[in-house]
Amino acid sequence: MRAAVIGGGVAGAASAIALARIGAAVTVYEAYNDPAGPVGSFVSLSVNGLRALDALGCLPAVQEAGFGVERQRMWSGRGKPLGDVPRGRRSGDPLHSVTLMRADLVRTLRDEAVRSGARILTDRRLTGPHDPAATGADLVVGADGIWSATRRALDPTVPEPVYAGLYSVSGTSTRTDAERPSFNMVFARRGAFVHIPAPDGTVWWSAQVASAEQPADPAAIGIDGLAALFRTEPAVLSLLGAPSSVRTGTLLHVLAPVTRRHDDRTVLVGDAAHPVGAGQGASMAIEDAVALARELASAGEIPAALTAFDRVRHDRTGKLAKTAAANRDAKTAGPVPAWFRDAFMPFFFERFYEKATGWLYDHDPGQLPAAVSGPGPGLPRHAR
Template identity: 55%
Template sequence: MNVIVIGGGVAGAASAIALRRLGMEVTVYEAYAEPAGQVGSFLSLASNGLRVLRALGVLEQVQQAGIDVPRQRMWSSSGRLLGDVPRGRLSGDELHSVTLMRGTLVEALRAQALAAGAVIVTGERMVDAVATEEGVRAVFASGRTAHASLLVGADGIWSATRSLLDPHAPTPEYAGLYSITGVAEGIETDPGAFNLTFARNGAFIHLAAPGGKVWWSAQVSCPEQPELGLTEEEWLRRLAGLYRREHLPSAILEATTELHRPTLMHRLDAVPVRHNDRIALLGDAGHPVGAGQGASMALEDALVLAQSLAAEPSVAEALSAYEAARSARIAKMVKAASANRDAKTAGPLARRMRDLMMPVGVRLFYEKATAWLYTYDSGELPTARTDGEPQVLSARL
């Protein structure tokens, strides 16, 4: 069975690993030579995502490439500790959250996909995809065409696959937040803790990184989409003004030695069509969630898709099973992500209520409220037959 994967990011590379492990022929088409460039943004993997990496046989490589972060601390704008909880897991779970640069994660997954036998083609942007009873044909801007039994759209929030699958699909909208990340030096920060400050003008995240550095991210509340063409000095001055009343974020900004380009944060209405008989969406292409779960949800998608293909007698039935397996969990995650985003744009009254109630709520309800998310186990990856062919889809491809 041949599979085309559009997009070489987290979702695309993970699906390539999973499908190659089943013995399928996989070609990944990536529009850029680098998956997103080393733009400085970092992401976290929670226990549910790490279990997927373990099932794919790549957990150790990713853990070695990132930072072990067992704790998360939440702070008010005044510096009051609102909560100290396990990061991306429940207490007692030995799978500690891992934080690493997005580009580093993609590079690690790409290397494993190549080692598994996937083909990665860069510089190719898909412009059309046509599903037929025999398979699917992808057309690229270069004039190249490719044919396969299945096309996996893992091409992110600005997915071309999504609009080809459904011309009426929603498009991303600015979410009232923008993000800037950077690196500071000379700041004392406890290692192993992911710090989230609910500041007056948006969240501020920081954690200790190798070499005595501090990685930070300012997620700025801004109802009107900002102009992004400022210089680094202008951005730092703007951030210094926005976070001037938060002591630690101010100190980190003052000690910044490296600043990365700002990015707008977007939301996407529920995608009504996430598959047909030959095409399926994975990751942000079908459900951007954020809230520290974007990469983990993409990894879950990749594994569940492979399991569905292994269990069902046809591609069409497998994609229906994949959607059925993922829809309720994704809907719940999208709702949680929306609440998370709202917390970062809260007004003065809502901030005061949060600062008052959060310490009690975290102590009494955190584990119960997050168990559905962090204890989820996508299961194992089926094995390929000894002749190299997958134990799947022997008929009605």
């Protein structure tokens, strides 16, 4: 089977690994020379994403590229504790969430894809499954993100992403009193502020600012601008007052549910199919890669495999999209909803956290079958 993967970020690299593992000849077409980039924000992988990485055979490499985060703590803007729970896992799960820079995650997955036999071509922006470079492939995987050209090729009437009323500015600060790595989220008047002490003594942070007006360049707001926006949150001001630097700024977008995610030879994965947010974008993309490879290995034909893949992923990603919408609403809440959140969250969050998130973290992606050589079980018949 010849597979063309459009997009070389997390979704594309993970898909390349998974497809190469089942014996496909994979070519990744990446629009940028370096999809990881020299700067960027951090990503967190919860245990469901880590188990999918384990199925791909690259969990240790990703763990080495980042650091484990055991706890998740929620705070009001005034510093009132709102909840303290295991980060991205159930309390009894020995596997801990991993946080790392997005660039390091992409680089690690790309290196593994190459070791698995995939070919990665950079500076190659494909327009979709009908691009001349992809026409010789038996399978086209659209892993080209929320602004996916592959999605538009599948359905020219699909709505475009729209600004979500939030933007993020991410950076690092230097603190000598940093605690052990823990995920901290401060619910502020103007959005939310996430910060994670890293083992090297720095603090990685991301300000998620609620704004009806879309800024031209979020990164240009700078430390002084963020301090003004979060002037009523003492803990945030203390962190920004330490030596700090901005790494990146990003406008956050939402996408209406995608109703056509595949045809007989093309399939969407990751943000191209379901930009879920909720800190699960990378994990869902890696889960997609494992699920797609498993269905291709077990189905008799590619069309049947893509239909089965869409069926097994639809409900899970749809449920997570609703969770993400609720999380966005919490970050853009007005003063009255925020008062109720701060008053009642300490009584309910820790009691119901595991019940509410168990379906997400208990997911077992399964293992990939061994690769086959030439015609034989495991590859779609018409692709042999």
